[in-house]
Amino acid sequence: MSALLEVKGLSRFYGSLKAVDDITFSLPEGTILGFIGPNGAGKSTTMRIIATLDVPTSGEVLLEGKSLVARPDQARPLLGYMPDRYGTYDDMTVFEFLDFFARAYRLRGNERKARVDSVMDFAGLLPLKDKLTSELSKGMKQRVALGRTLLHDPRLLILDEPADGLDPRARIELRELLRALASQGKAVLISSHILTELSEICDTCAIIEQGHLLATGTVQEVLSRTSNAAAFSEVELTLFAPGGAGLEEIGKKAERLLLEQPLVTNVTVLNHAVRFRLELAAGQTPSSGWVEEASVRVLKVLVNAELPVTSFRTREHDLEDAFMSVTKGRVQ
């Protein structure tokens, strides 16, 4: 099966700055690809090129097997693009805004009415129909913007940081919407600088930094690869004492024990919780699974000492952690 979108050797240079450097990936129908990287990694630049807004310095982008670089006009009806700013007109109502873009997409008469209604229905905007877009919350504006990209029923959606600034509820709702779209067979390309933010939304993800693709694959693959590559990991455990009696003492004991263990640093005790860090010594290269091995060892010591541990977990890695250790903060 050939993919809906194929990006081959894509580069975009601004003078001597290589914003995007030789990127290759593909995106089949019905899948959601998360595009992850720190600020200035080249996510927006890549997405703008795929959305036909910019031209690559070299390389090729194929949509349905046809070059969208050579014929941007033919590609535009097939793609919906949502920039990292919302791009709504303040003094228009939700309905007027969508109706205007539907007109711009040359939808006429009843077809347009039906299309705008179905998009508003899908995005849950019907109750807000007559509200001015300037009066909407961020999450609702986001939905209006998403609705706009759906008006012409595109096959590929390009969403630049759509989850940015959304509260957890709005994020979950966004996830549901995107899932529904993917099940309709649309391909979705979505960017973020937080890996965990995308882990539940995406099927696959691609990590980009300084214009290079560092890793591609399923979210789990990439997540474990980056956390293994990290030279430290944050751990939090909780202790139990009935009625809080003797908690202070238990905490002190835990702290003492932990500090005796190799690799453990930065221990802090807060009431029920103890936080510490597993960290390799400088110069040591992280091997696969070192965090897990060290965790097992530490937990065994604590349990053997009969400390009342009720939970023990390594904090989920987000992309920043991974990049801090992998790239030593080479952020452009």
Next chain:
Amino acid sequence: MTLASATTRQYERLIESVGPIVVKEVRQGLRAKVFAIFFGTLLVVCLSMALVAVAEATDSAGIAHGKEFFGAYLTALGAVTFFVIPFVAFRSMLRELEDETWVLLTLTGLGAVSIVRGKWVSAMSQAMLFGSACAPFVLFCYFLNGIDILQIITGLLLAAGWSAMLTAVGVAVATQAHSKLGRTVAHFVVLGLLGLGTLGGITFCWVLAEEGSRLATNDAFRNFAITIGLFAWGSTWLLLEGASAGLTLPSEPASRRPRIAFTIVGLLALAHGLVLFVIENGRGNDAMGGQVVTSFFFTIAAAFCISENDGWPRQAATGGWLRPGALRSYLLGLGMLFASAALWLFLYARRDGSEKAFRAILAAFAYPALYLSLAVVLGRLTPLQKFGEPVATRVAFLGSVAIGVAASVGLSIAVEGRPDGKLVNALNPIVGLVNFVDRSNDELDAALVLLGCAALLAVFLATLVLVGRDQVRSA
């Protein structure tokens, strides 16, 4: 089918056909209340002036008041349609750039041309509303005596053209402002241009009120009015094409339509010049004047309308003369300037004129060639490149003219003790040209040779730069 539903259908069909941008602008315009406020104010002003006029007419029967009231009405109308409406159009387009909504519009397939046209058409339909509210009052001046119907019609037509042009100025300036700095500068530029345009327009309205009765008898005055009308509409077209080019994405060819517009408007301007020269039985010195005016117009049009933002090289591979590429735009500009010089030299040679007219015609060709080329070369410098490609060249053009004038005058004062030395001002596009037009002296031959050599060198360098640039682009 009932009559009502048929009317609704007709109405909907009308709305569908005017295009989405106009629909949107009207919706936003009605909500913005600017329109209502100015419309109300204009009506109140017109009505009170009419009352004053009636009172004066009954007080002093037999004295003609038409002129003053004609001028006053056109001033009121002009203030709105020369300044307020173009500025509102500017703001509206600028917001489209600020929020990058124009990008989203382009993705719908609407295209830069429709966006620009939509903005302009909706602004102009507002202007039409103002005009039609004001027109009865202007016609009413006829009954106050002292003014004839030809003047009134001419006044209204010229006002329409002038408003069309200034609205296009507003839209076009906004489309050049792709950065924050650019947007700040654009505000000053547009306020300056609209201010000057409004001042000029209103002044001409008063001239028309006072002298307009000569329209029927005085050929020169009539031709002047016609020229202004043609200039306004020609510039409107050029400005709108320049504006669309400014809004075009890097993935689109932007230079095709501006080049066509520039060529057609340029040839029409030359034809108009030729006709005027023949019917007014021009002489050698008139050819000089014609050349100075035409080449000034061509220079501004070449610098600001023919776009250098020429799109994706793969499209550059086809399309002959209209195919993208900064070199072709540049050569077209030079070609039109050359055509102008050739026409006026030909006319000059047929009616033998003075030697200084000959020099001035050549100089009026060499200065634009020199400074347009300098702009191309200097526009490549890194500090200017942050404005983006076509804008950098335009900034370089204005900058190099300013520096050329200032440096030459400074040098002239230092060396000769006076600002208008002939040889030191050879490269000064203002004082130098004035010298060529006004004075006759051997030193000016040397100055012309110097200017010619500088222009040739600059053209050579610019061509070299642009050939290199287009090659890199299509590699």
